Amino acid sequence: MFKKRHVLTMREFSREEIDSVLDMAASLEPYARGRKSDMMAGKILALLFFEPSTRTRMSFETAMKRLGGGVINLGPAEGSSISKGESLADTVRVIGGYADALVIRHPKEGSARLASQFSPVPVLNAGDGAGHHPTQTLLDLYTIKKESHLENLSIALVGDLKYGRTVHSLAYALSLFGADITLVSPASLRMPDPIKADLSSKGTRVRETCDLGEVINNVDVLYMTRIQRERFPDPVEYNKVASCYRITPEFMTGAREGLIVMHPLPRVDEIAPSVDGTPHARYFQQSFYGVPVRMALLKMLIGRGA
């Protein structure tokens, strides 16, 4: 069990706390699949999304409802009027008075921490600008644990490793498990040096390459991310780069039998649709696991006896 009041960043999680969330998620998976529960009966979760989100918002809503709780939502119009007029501090004080916990996504970095300073109830960060998105990392870890293994893991993080916040916090969390990490990206989208230095200082083995073909046969997990067109002023350059980081079933013929392919979704064309039918594809499974993982966090923060 953990003693946290809020879930703001992955860095605030110890290895033991991560393990307890993943264990709890495993025990709640039957409810995520539809078994009836009244664990959260009488509780209300407020979803404050100041930025559009589909899967994070809907999976929080699903998690809460399947556990028998209720959800209140900031509509798009309210989101925009509040973000224009009222301070975030006031909004969380007000909505915190209606609900048992707040989930917040906001375009400014540090917004979730600010919310936690004013909210009378626990705050879960569902993405603060280019900052953190810890529930994504926890569901990624859960996926790896269930579909592969967290011990002695060899993983390749592929794509935009410079701006992608999910890979930064995933890499950090994996360093707590002693994973062997290969960073695969175009030169212009390499993982920033301070983040790499931090990983190495934790004793994690980190390798870097531009060539996906060089690593695909030697890893347990291929974690794909999207390379955004906007990062490349020259469309020709973008097309060249993007095509190097696109996977197809043919590309994986020499891969380990148990290789799993993950992606935080939405994908564009970095994973060919024909990969979906291979035994390697796990990205839809991964997105489903967002439900039991978010259930676990809710239970640990506001469940009976929490």
Added chain:
Amino acid sequence: MSEIKDVPKGLRVKPINNGTVIDHIAGGQALNVLKILGIYGITDATVSVVMNVESRKLCKKDIVKIEDRELLEEEVNRIALIAPAASINIIRDGKVIEKRTVDLPDEIVGVVRCQNPNCISNTLEPIKSRMLVKTKNPVLLRCIYCEQPLTDRIAEYLI
């Protein structure tokens, strides 16, 4: 202690009776030190500034002398943000009666703005900027909100 031996080639500034001498400021930073002390624009304070003189401890140093004002502990520690090697000499009756080094607290609140334009602390929210002091010399700060570090050009972000 009262002899004035540190200003090379004779006195650049005449001795003061009472006040504070801030010595060993890194060359060129004196005006930022004044800014930290709230001395800018139109002021009544009697202040002398010596900039970029030779020093034994630093290659070039600045000195700031403020008459009739003894700096408070918290003011002294703010100076550490941009002059971590500064020494503060309290002068009474023309003599140095107290010499202090500067020391940053572990967290500084409301003194330095975060350099990340997309940080929640740079909006109209009812909060003060808060920076954790990660290292003191050189000074490395980190915003508690967005976690962005601040180390160069701290003076530009003084509030």
